[in-house]
Amino acid sequence: MIVNAQETAEPRTYVDHILEHWHKDEDAEALVQGAQRLTRGEARRRLFSLGHALRRIGLVPGDGVGLFLANRVDSVLVQLAVHLIGCRVVFLPPEPGPGELAALVEQSRARAVVTDPLFAARAADAAGRSVHAPVLLSLGPCAQGGTDLLALAAECPEERPDDVPAPGADEAVTVLYTGGTLGRPKLAAHSHRLYDAFVDLAQDDPEHSRTGFFPTMTPGADRVLAATLLTHASGHLTSIQALVTGSALVVLPEFEAGAALTVLREERITATMFVPPMLYALLDHPECEPGTLPALRRIVVGGAASSPSRLQQAVEVFGPVLSQGYGQSEALGIAAFGAEDLASQAARRPELWGSCGRAISDTEIEIRGEDGAAALPVRQVGEVCVRGETVMLGYYEDPERTAAALHDGWLRTGDVGYLDAEGYLYLVDRVKDIIVTGSTSDNVYSRVLEDFLLTLPGVRNAAALGVPDEDYGEAVQIFLATAEDAHIDPDAVGAAVTAELGDLYTPRRTILLDRLPTTKVGKVDKKALRAAWTGAALDAP
Incomplete structure (x- = not known):
């Protein structure tokens, strides 16, 4: 040659x-999609x-x-x-x-x-x-x-x-769109430094492999499934993870739980990434049982908030193979929790099931108040701000939005959360998704409410929204995707929420659905829910 x-x-x-x-090893498989094998x-x-x-x-x-x-x-x-x-x-x-x-x-x-x-x-x-x-x-x-x-x-x-x-140091080589679940998508521009950082994470010392983004790979032996959209940050990251480590990449054309299980089993997939609704659908499939996927040794969950109870269920079914990753189009890698750490640390501190891990290598995380100027103390809730090589250059051809999001190298993520004394990050909401309600205009964190709803029997998925209210500005409205044979009483759900989280979280309405709408990348589509069930629909019985 x-x-x-x-x-x-x-x-x-x-x-x-x-x-x-x-x-x-030119005859080894590199790319697979069904019958197409390169x-x-x-x-x-x-x-x-x-x-x-x-x-x-x-x-x-x-x-x-x-x-x-x-x-x-x-x-x-x-x-x-x-x-x-x-x-x-x-x-x-x-x-x-x-x-x-x-x-x-x-x-x-x-x-x-x-x-x-x-x-x-x-x-x-x-x-x-x-x-x-x-x-x-x-x-x-x-x-x-x-x-x-x-x-x-x-x-x-x-x-x-x-x-x-x-490429130049500050040249935009990749432009990613934001998820768009809460507003018009933006174009996050990244330089080659993003890829340099991921190559380092994937190929350097073994410590980096425990971040959750890059499980330890065995070149030529591992097989990675790309189940999310390749043109989305999650699918792009998964494909890069596979290819820079010499692993075979198997592409799933479209996610459906039964088809995904078949591919995972028949292609002997060792690592993959799912957004939470995909993981939940897989867990709810009747063929998903312990021992079904013996080759699987790493599932990275990211792209949206995950339910602690569902994560524990996944470990019960698949074993200690679950990692969590937190990032966004503006910063593909922020924090992560490797499977080994999650399994051992959560046994010591069960609250860690609600964490998305600690900052990845060469990344800094601070929690800041509304003015964005000073870091808040441990366990105080504020906006998550991040600085590091995975942070975008800015929004492409959008200086106004760039100035609002970036200051002195720090990115305002739009996510709300807190850090504990050991540096573990906990997310509680999106800034734009907080429900402000009650006589004193207090914050209801939809993530907290959704996590609790997913612990209730018969609830497969959940979403919480703030809807207009004449007295309190906003009222809590929840949407539940229920199991086929489940009999759920909305009043009982409301009572359970009040008993666990307090009057402020009590839902004004509970809407039962067969499934929640999702975006093309698998996240719950709150824009679609808001459009369908607010306004005129709010008065429906």
């Missing part, structure tokens, strides 16, 4: 680390040809490339190819309507938009509204007339593209 000098040089980016693995050699050659194809349509280093993609092997390779040729990845969210999606394409200054054929009509509409007139590329033929990127790549060389400059 002949490789050029650039391929054998000291690695400069995370893609170089991936290619180091893909040049060894070896390391095949993945490397396809990556190079995709890089040449992107160049052939006129992209140059520094250009933005919007990715509007489904979960598939080629989506992984396209994202890598964009970085390989020095361009900027812009992950486009699946949730927004046409106008908002077009605005994000415009704001990101994308020179091209790569779409899955399933999304081609929406992508073509968004690209057509942009004054930058981005080129429309499709992973396969589509009726909207975009260039078939896969067909173009098949005509291109399978050697690594050369003459790619190293």
